[in-house]
Structures are given as C-alpha cells and as structure tokens.
Amino acid sequence: MRPLIALAAFVAGAALVLAATQTAFALRIAPDDAASSRPPSSIATYDGRAIDLSVSWEGAVACAITDQGNACFDTSAERDAYMGLAAPGTAASKGDSTTSALEGTIARVGGMVPMVACASSVRLYDGTSFSGTSVAFSSRNTLFNLASYSFAGKTSSFAIGACNAQLYDSASASYPGSTSAGVTAASMASGWNNRVTQVFIF
Numbered sequence: 001m002r003p004l005i006a007l008a009a010f011v012a013g014a015a016l017v018l019a020a021t022q023t024a025f026a027l028r029i030a031p032d033d034a035a036s037s038r039p040p041s042s043i044a045t046y047d048g049r050a051i052d053l054s055v056s057w058e059g060a061v062a063c064a065i066t067d068q069g070n071a072c073f074d075t076s077a078e079r080d081a082y083m084g085l086a087a088p089g090t091a092a093s094k095g096d097s098t099t100s101a102l103e104g105t106i107a108r109v110g111g112m113v114p115m116v117a118c119a120s121s122v123r124l125y126d127g128t129s130f131s132g133t134s135v136a137f138s139s140r141n142t143l144f145n146l147a148s149y150s151f152a153g154k155t156s157s158f159a160i161g162a163c164n165a166q167l168y169d170s171a172s173a174s175y176p177g178s179t180s181a182g183v184t185a186a187s188m189a190s191g192w193n194n195r196v197t198q199v200f201i202f
Contacts, residue, residue, distance in 0.1 A: 042148045044070035053149040062134040065149065067116060076125075076134045083138070085120050088130045088159035088184045116140060118201055120161030126154040126194075129186045137199055144199045155196040159184040168198040 042054040044063055051058045051072065060072035062079035073079040080087060121136035124146075135151050137144050140163065146152040158167070160183045167175035175196065177189040187193070 041070065044072045046072035054147070055150070057133065057150060060133075062136070063149065064121070064136045065139070065144070067139050076123075076130070079134065079136060080123075083121060083136060085123075085136075085161075088123060088157075118161050118163035122161055122165045122199055122201055123159045124151060124155045124196065124199070125157045126151070128156045130157050130159065130184075132156070137201060140201050142201070146197050146199065152197040153194050156188060156193050157184075157186050158188075158196075161201075164202045166200045166202075167196045168200070169195045170197045172198070 042052055043050055044053055044060075044065075045051075046058060046060045046063075051060070053063060053070070053072075057063070057072065059074075061074055062076040063070060063072040064079050064083055071079075071082060073082065077087070117138040118140055121138040123130075123134055123136045125134045126132040133151075133154075135146075135149055138161065146154075152170075155167070158179075160179050160181060162181050164181050165179045167179055169175075169192075175189065175192060177185060177192075188195070
C-alpha cells in the first residue's frame with residue numbers, strides 16, 4: 001500500500017510543479033501578447049509638441065497613425081510626403097506602384113522606419129474628393145477605433161493603400177463598396193457619409 005501512496009504523492013507533486021511552470025511561462029509571455037494586440041496610442045507630435053488626438057487635434061489637419069509613433073501636420077500633402085505617399089487618385093497612387101516594393105518598411109522624411117505595416121496607408125478624409133482633415137493608418141491586423149483619434153463618423157472620402165482594408169460602422173456593419181488595395185472613393189456609398197467608426201487593414 002505504501003508504494004502506491006508514495007506513487008500517488010509523486011504524481012500529485014509533479015502535477016503541481018507542471019502547473020506552476022505553465023503559469024510562470026504564461027506570465028512571462030502575457031506582456032508581449034498584450035502589447036501586440038494593443039492599438040497605437042492617440043498621442044501624436046504636432047508643431048514640436050505632443051497632442052492627444054482623442055481630445056483635440058489642436059489645429060492639425062492631417063495625421064499619420066503608425067506603430068512607431070503618430071505625427072500630425074498642417075496639410076495632407078505634408079503628411080503624405082512624410083509617409084512617402086502620392087496624392088489619392090493620381091496615377092502614382094493607383095495600386096501603390098511607387099511603394100509596393102517597400103512592404104514592411106516606409107521611406108519617410110526623417111529616415112527609414114521599419115514597420116509591421118502595409119507599404120502605404122488607408123487614408124480617411126472628412127470632406128469629399130479627399131479634402132478636409134485626414135487621418136492615415138498603416139498597421140496591419142489592428143482594429144482601429146476612430147473615436148480614439150476624434151474621427152468617428154467623419155469619413156466622406158477615402159483612399160486604400162497597398163493592402164485590402166475594411167471599414168465598419170458603430171454596429172460593425174461592413175462598408176458596402178470596394179475597399180480593396182488601391183481603391184479610392186471621392187465620396188461614400190449611399191447612406192455611408194459620416195458613418196465609419198472603425199478601420200481594419202489586412
């Protein structure tokens with residue numbers, strides 16, 4: 001009987017050690033996993049200072065939201081030059097032929113910035129024909145809540161970069177028009193003006 005009791009005690013002890021090891025391993029990897037699923041911050045640089053886009057753009061007109069930090073500018077042209085992008089609807093932007101070779105890396109004014117991102121961004125505009133304030137996203141596999149950037153319910157035109165994307169409203173309904181790579185829309189599909197609240201890039 002005693003050998004059986006000893007064996008049972010050994011098995012129980014081994015199970016406790018295994019459970020403790022698994023818990024320790026889970027605790028070690030948890031921060032990395034949490035970081036990978038955490039959306040980029042709403043803090044951005046603008047005019048030499050930090051601003052919180054969820055509160056106010058403080059006069060900025062166009063912002064770039066990236067894994068490496070966010071930056072805002074006085075014009076969409078400045079933001080696009082910073083990100084190495086052509087203006088929406090131009091020949092250079094169709095299919096992103098000027099940037100598709102840079103998948104995973106974006107050439108920016110100020111240096112090369114490695115990113116787990118699309119070669120060019122999804123750009124949303126609060127005016128038709130790519131006018132007004134604008135926000136650009138390039139990070140893949142992240143669901144962006146536009147409220148975090150004070151841009152929920154403001155999109156009136158958009159330009160999709162080198163990767164497919166999807167636009168959603170507050171009820172998680174998908175935008176009915178095409179949002180495939182390289183697509184631009186100078187106005188929204190019927191019923192979708194100022195309705196987009198979330199963006200996902202594949």
